[in-house]
Structures are given as C-alpha cells and as structure tokens.
Amino acid sequence: MWWLIAVGAFGIFGVLTSFVEMGMFAVGAAAAAAAAGFGGNFLIQCIVFALVSIALLVFVRPIVVRHNNSPGSRTGIDALKGTSAVVLERVDENGGRIKLAGEVWSARSLDATAVFEPGSRVDVADIVGATAVVM
Known part of the structure; x- marks a missing residue:
C-alpha cells in the first residue's frame, strides 16, 4: 500500500514541477508495489525500487534530455x-x-x-x- 502512495506522490510532484525524474521514481515505486504483490519482503521491494529507478535514470533520462534540448525545441x-x-x-x-x-x-x-x-x-x-x- 505504501508503494502505491509513493507512486501517487512521485507522480503528482513530477507533474507539478516538470521533473521527468519523478516519473521514473514513480515507475520504480510501481515495480516495488508489484514485488510486494508477489510476496517479496521489504528488502526485495527496496532493491526492486532502486534497480528500476536507477535503470530508468541511466538509460531513459539521457534520451529525454537529448530530445528536450534538440534544435527543434528552441524558443524565443x-x-x-x-x-x-x-x-x-x-x-x-x-x-x-x-x-x-x-x-x-x-x-x-x-x-x-x-x-x-x-x-x-x-x-x-x-x-x-x-x-x-x-x-
């Protein structure tokens, strides 16, 4: 249950602040909630949260940053x-x-x-x- 609350908190914070990283943490929390649903203990849940969040930050964030800084997105x-x-x-x-x-x-x-x-x-x-x- 706490992981689902974390998903909502990360999601709301991400939408309000436009920090794409918060969305990645929300996905990590959802994965931890899934691990809890499959009966994983709290240590396993935390490891799943950390691994999924770090993997998204390492592999997906650079793509998002590159897309947001592309020449097509110039303004002013x-x-x-x-x-x-x-x-x-x-x-x-x-x-x-x-x-x-x-x-x-x-x-x-x-x-x-x-x-x-x-x-x-x-x-x-x-x-x-x-x-x-x-x-």
Whole structure:
C-alpha cells in the first residue's frame, strides 16, 4: 500500500514541477508495489525500487534530455536565429528594418560593408537586444 502512495506522490510532484525524474521514481515505486504483490519482503521491494529507478535514470533520462534540448525545441530569440527575413527599409551597418516572423524588427548588417535593399531576403545571424543582425 505504501508503494502505491509513493507512486501517487512521485507522480503528482513530477507533474507539478516538470521533473521527468519523478516519473521514473514513480515507475520504480510501481515495480516495488508489484514485488510486494508477489510476496517479496521489504528488502526485495527496496532493491526492486532502486534497480528500476536507477535503470530508468541511466538509460531513459539521457534520451529525454537529448530530445528536450534538440534544435527543434528552441524558443524565443534562439528560434529566430538562422531564419530568413525580408528587408523593408535599406539595411546597412547603421540600421534598417526587416520583417521577421511576421513582425517588423530593427536590423543592422553583420558585415560593415554589406548593404541590403528593400525586397531582398536576408538571414538572421544573431539578435542583440531588439535588433536583428543579418547577413
């Protein structure tokens, strides 16, 4: 019975805090509850909990972390870097305007000698403050 309470506690804590590790502990507690159901003593239950939890942390957690840190999951200004934009007002080293992701942004060229005329497409190299650095 205590292992099922632990499953619920780990599950609730995991949902409230978004710690994926808590879900792994919940699975370990469920495995320990299953061991208890099959008549395993408390030592066996604890060993099952530890082995299942550690196995999930060692083998599954790296996959989850890699998936969450993939380039497809970039947000905010990181998601805008490397995208394409259209020049609205002439862009040079001193400034200009571009349309980026449906919004008008101030911009300047990465290369001091580069000049981009209205209508041309540029790539966003970086975002500095509220200014897109383009090339």
